[in-house]
Amino acid sequence: MLTFLSRKTFRDCDGQTRRDFLKVGGLGLTGMGLPALLQARAEAASTGATVKETSVVWLWLGGGPTHVETFDPKMTAPSEYRSVTGEVATRLPGVTLGGNFERMADVADKMSFVRSFAHTNSGHGGGTHYVMTGYDNRNIDNGGLPSRPSIGSIVSKARGANHPHTGMPTYVRVGNIGSDGPAFLGTAYAPFQTNGPARKNMELTTSSDRVGERRELLTQFDRYRRQADNSGIMEGLNAFEQQAFSLVLGSAPEAFDLKKENPKTVEAYGKDLGEQLLVARRLCEAGCGFVTVSFGGWDMHGNIKQAMDRNGPKVDRAVSAFVNDLHARGLQDRVLLVITGEFGRTPRINRNAGRDHWAPLSTLALAGGGLRMGQVIGRSDSKAFRPESAPIGPQDLMATVFDVLGIDRKLQFNNQGGRPVYMIENGNPISELI
Secondary structure (H helix, E strand, C coil), X not given: XXXXXXXXXXXXXXXXXXXXXXXXXXXXXXXXXXXXXXXXHHHHHHCCCCCCCCEEEEEXXXXXXXXXXXXXXXXXXXXXXCCCCCEEECCCCCCEEEXXXXXXXXXXXXXXXXXXXXXXXXXXXXXXXXXXXXXXXXXXXXXXXXXXXXHHHHHHHHHCCECCCCCCECEEEECCCCCCXXXXXXXXXXXXXXXXXXXHHHCCCCCHHHCCCHHXXXXXXXXXXXXXXXXXXXXXXXXXXXXHHHHHHCCHHHHHCHHHCCHHHXXXXXXXXXXXXXXXXXXXXXXXXXXXXXXXXXXXXXXXXXXXXXXXXXXXXXXXXXXXXXXXXXXCCCEEEEEECCCEECCCCCCCECCCEECCCEEEEEEECCCCCCEEECCECCCCCXXXXXXXXXXXXXXXXXXXXXXXXXXXXXXXXXXXXXXXXXXXXXXXXX
């Protein structure tokens, strides 16, 4: 088993404790058996659903990353507004990033930075729901449940829960993010876990020379099937069980094993977050459609300089390695990287030398996906309070992701009341990227 475990837990100002981790012994099964998930994909394909061989890696900076110290340093603003980490020049003429991002500055021509990303919910839970689903939910921060499916679950429903050839799950979670589940779409489209007891689902104790003995195989898998699906309706060795066995016994699990990777590539990415992004790239190559990677610690109400000096270089190294790796492997048109969080931070430094919650201007950067890179999109006002150009919202980001993945922006699914609802109602793709 391969384990990635951060050395710290992070507690945001709402009291939620978060630990960034990845334990890889296999993919967990959430809510229903793997053969049934494979069958769900087959049924989706049979209805004419688009299955485009593109992928998204969604890097979530949990806690609310500051837009000023990341990608909009505003060094012309008064001292109490400008980046406390300074700025670095990029390959793009006249464009700078926050002072912790020297390596990303060197690959800025392969990225796009959005300086007009905004929404209206400055709560950790509510902001997360808004960005992850495209819809506001004011009840989330008062204990409410997600009311809309996450982008990843929508992708899983649209494509089917597993790749038809490799068996790789369409939607994989590396570290938890709020509101990243299926809501009314159902548990079949929840993200596959890469941690906890569910990892046992891809570990066989049956020796390879007995794989052909159906009775022994069913004995081994019955235990896992009972854990995932207590309905008892899955009987016999049908085609989808055969496909499930192929996933477990075939090459898909190798995507998680960095021993299979070039050591120089592993070194370039670095530890912790770097290892997670490298695994995400390998998952995409193996057929995964949507991977979320969570990296917390961005709720910087005090001493933002110290916090940025801790977190910034990790993101800088991992992201720059990921972007370079996409281009080295010819994946820049096939894999889209999205970097965001639940909101930005107040432009004015507070009395604790930190910044507070601020949804009216938020952090967003992208790389790959066959989109137009090497640009800054939108602009903030002189003190980085709000967009000065037309704001780009969560549904616009969703529409852009849908286009990359080949999903119809007019897609509808039935809600919990049985009524068809649009997954995107008002969003349009970010025009500068298309």
